[in-house]
Amino acid sequence: xxxxxxxxxxxxxxxxxxxxxxxxxxxxxxxxxxxxxxxxxxxxxxxxxxxxxxxxxxxxxxxxxxxxxxxxxxxxxxxxxxxxxxxxxxxxxxxxxxxxxxxxxxxxxxxxxxxxxxxxxxxxxxxxxxxxxxxxxxxxxxxxxxxxxxxxxxxxxxxxxxxxxxxxxxxxxxxxxxxxxxxxx
Amino acid sequence: xxxxxxxxxxxxxxxxxxxxxxxxxxxxxxxxxxxxxxxxxxxxxxxxxxxxxxxxxxxxxxxxxxxxxxxxxxxxxxxxxxxxxxxxxxxxxxxxxxxxxxxxxxxxxxxxxxxxxxxxxxxxxxxxxxxxxxxxxxxxxxxxxxxxxxxxxxxxxxxxxxxxxxxxxxxxxxxxxxxxxxxxx
DNA sequence: GCCCGGTTGTTGATTTTTCAACAGAGGGCT
DNA sequence: AGCCCTCTGTTGAAAAATCAACAACCGGGC
Numbered sequence: 001x002x003x004x005x006x007x008x009x010x011x012x013x014x015x016x017x018x019x020x021x022x023x024x025x026x027x028x029x030x031x032x033x034x035x036x037x038x039x040x041x042x043x044x045x046x047x048x049x050x051x052x053x054x055x056x057x058x059x060x061x062x063x064x065x066x067x068x069x070x071x072x073x074x075x076x077x078x079x080x081x082x083x084x085x086x087x088x089x090x091x092x093x094x095x096x097x098x099x100x101x102x103x104x105x106x107x108x109x110x111x112x113x114x115x116x117x118x119x120x121x122x123x124x125x126x127x128x129x130x131x132x133x134x135x136x137x138x139x140x141x142x143x144x145x146x147x148x149x150x151x152x153x154x155x156x157x158x159x160x161x162x163x164x165x166x167x168x169x170x171x172x173x174x175x176x177x178x179x180x181x182x183x184x185x
Numbered sequence: 186x187x188x189x190x191x192x193x194x195x196x197x198x199x200x201x202x203x204x205x206x207x208x209x210x211x212x213x214x215x216x217x218x219x220x221x222x223x224x225x226x227x228x229x230x231x232x233x234x235x236x237x238x239x240x241x242x243x244x245x246x247x248x249x250x251x252x253x254x255x256x257x258x259x260x261x262x263x264x265x266x267x268x269x270x271x272x273x274x275x276x277x278x279x280x281x282x283x284x285x286x287x288x289x290x291x292x293x294x295x296x297x298x299x300x301x302x303x304x305x306x307x308x309x310x311x312x313x314x315x316x317x318x319x320x321x322x323x324x325x326x327x328x329x330x331x332x333x334x335x336x337x338x339x340x341x342x343x344x345x346x347x348x349x350x351x352x353x354x355x356x357x358x359x360x361x362x363x364x365x366x367x368x369x370x
Numbered sequence: 371g372c373c374c375g376g377t378t379g380t381t382g383a384t385t386t387t388t389c390a391a392c393a394g395a396g397g398g399c400t
Numbered sequence: 401a402g403c404c405c406t407c408t409g410t411t412g413a414a415a416a417a418t419c420a421a422c423a424a425c426c427g428g429g430c
Contacts, residue, residue, distance in 0.1 A: 040388050189416050225418050
């Protein structure tokens with residue numbers, strides 16, 4: 001709607017993420033964030049309840065961006081598309097600074113659960129659109145893939161990306177390949 | 186005062202200068218400028234009478250920036266300080282795209298006169314603070330140096346900077362040196 | 371010719387942002 | 401303890417940016 005709200009939100013979020021790479025989250029004041037964003041302190045409170053809400057929304061926003069960037073065609077889920085998988089790992093590689101900070105800081109648990117929520121939704125929708133092996137319970141299958149996927153991503157990031165994205169994709173794909181053979185009737 | 190006016194002005198000016206390097210000034214519409222600046226069209230008219238006024242203020246702003254960047258200690262004028270001279274040429278080298286566009290476009294005359302005005306003011310102040318040779322008329326001396334300085338700068342820019350800044354500085358300094366010997370009592 | 375589309379510059383109502391001020395909480399220092 | 405300073409979250413009035421609409425203009429195409 002109004003360009004101002006988008007501009008302010010973005011400026012504040014960008015400022016916050018910039019500060020995240022320099023300072024500790026807890027030692028950050030709303031004043032500093034507002035100043036870095038070149039925005040009045042009151043404006044921050046106009047968009048976010050407090051800095052914790054800001055942190056939450058930042059993470060949610062980032063994950064949404066990851067989803068949009070890495071799975072352009074809606075319905076095609078990363079965990080079952082090799083090209084989408086490739087895009088995902090490459091995206092994380094490019095935005096490594098943000099994600100590694102998020103996973104190392106206190107936000108770890110929140111961030112992880114948000115990633116799971118996002119992936120769960122899109123994966124769940126995908127499994128509805130294909131015929132799953134009748135022996136497999138959907139909820140359990142979803143949880144299995146999400147835990148595996150998010151776990152590998154988290155491991156890769158927190159361990160400073162010891163292998164390039166391409167290797168990660170190949171390895172992950174190999175594992176996926178074996179399971180998929182048994183998934184469909 | 187209000188951060189909004191600074192932010193809007195800057196966004197519009199930056200957008201304008203970005204477009205200047207792509208399109209012809211005359212074929213530019215206010216709509217395009219506003220869109221590039223991510224600002225409502227009405228906001229442009231809030232700060233600038235029309236796109237010609239915008240052009241004027243852009244040039245004035247750029248020249249002011251050049252002055253601020255190249256002569257940090259006030260009172261020390263570029264034309265009589267080798268380091269300031271060096272800074273000036275290097276600054277122009279770095280911002281070549283803007284200045285060459287400005288000098289090639291219709292704004293040439295306006296731009297040139299604005300540069301002269303700026304240099305005249307600071308040079309005039311400087312000459313007041315030193316004891317000039319009594320035989321030299323101040324106004325004429327000022328005009329002499331300004332014409333020489335701006336002329337050389339303009340020549341250098343419009344000829345696509347055929348020599349690096351360092352060579353220009355050395356050459357210019359040599360000429361200046363000979364004159365200065367006779368300037369002071 | 372005439373009409374169509376886009377541009378210009380302006381208007382007024384609405385929304386957002388700014389600013390200054392506020393009270394309250396908390397931390398550090400004497 | 402008290403004092404000082406800073407941060408927090410909120411308020412209301414003022415300033416600005418936004419949006420939609422306007423009349424007027426221009427240029428190209430039918």
